[in-house]
Amino acid sequence: MKGVVLAGGTGSRLFPLTKITNKHLLPIYDRPMIYYPIQALVDAGIQEILVVTGGRNSGDFLRLLANGKQFGLKHINYTYQEGEGGIADALALAEHFADGQKICVVLGDNIIEGNILAAADRFRGQSEGAHILLKEVPDAERFGVAEISGDRIAGIEEKPRSPKSNLAVTGFYMYDASVFDKIKTLVPSGRGELEITDVNNAYIREGTMTFSYLDGWWTDAGTFDSHLRAANLVAHSVARKRRASDADTSALLRPPPGHVRRPRPGDCRMFQRNRLGHRLARIPGSDRRSPRAAVPALP
Secondary structure (H helix, E strand, O other): OEEEEEEOOOOHHHOOHHHOOOHHHOEEOOEEOOHHHHHHHHHOOOOOEEEEEEOOOOHHHHHHHOOOHHHOOOOEEEEEEOOOOOHHHHHHOOHHHHOOOOEEEEEOOEEEOOOOHHHHHHHHOOOOOEEEEEEEOOOHHHOEEEEEEOOEEEEEEEOOOOOOOOEEEEEEEEEOOOHHHHHHOOOOOOOOOOOHHHHHHHHHHHOOEEEEEOOOOEEEOOOHHHHHHHHHHHHHHHHHHHHHHHHHHHHHHOOOOOOOOOOOOOHHHHOOOOHHHHHHHOOOOOOOOOOOOOOOOOO
């Protein structure tokens, strides 16, 4: 299965931030927004990735991502969307790249806490059709909303005033090769765009749409409020992982019951470049010199 990240559009809801750059290049905590959907694809075992971008700053993606070495990739493909034809219009540009294979499509401003590996593996075993991920949200009217009937999706309504459920369709879509034929039959919506909801409903009418529920938090980052929420969620997740890492380190250093070991001279210098060295330096009987003290050069 190949991966497609949709990172076009003008980002008008984040103006004036997007006056000088593409929305997907804005930071979310400590990384550019575009890093998160690419990492989600890599974590799902996908190595062939296409980035669809557009606008005046498309060249910045190449300068930032290059060939994807920071993600463990050997190569990243790029293509350019002219104008604003909608999500389905951008996806149509991936037909040559897909080359008849299944694809996993991610909206470039969608960020998740966990991963989509289980859903991707399920779709790899699906002979045909499509697979989407749903998430319960308190503000379903902002999204495409799925109506569930038994173990299947009865339909999807785009940004309804009175949602039939609180299950939002997240920006992760998995399709077989027939998706491009379906896109060719679409007509522009009232917004003048080809809607991805119409693509999903075509699969629903065929009876080939399956779904999973997404674990962990999920957010988009396309407005000022959601952009701030995304940064806070990522920051809290990073802090939680660091606390867990510190706890694991402490457990490894903890002596067995009944054993008392005093810190030896040089312990804090051994770890002088991290927080462990500072913690060791505060233990009575340890080497009192600063963990940043100079270490003798090797002969």
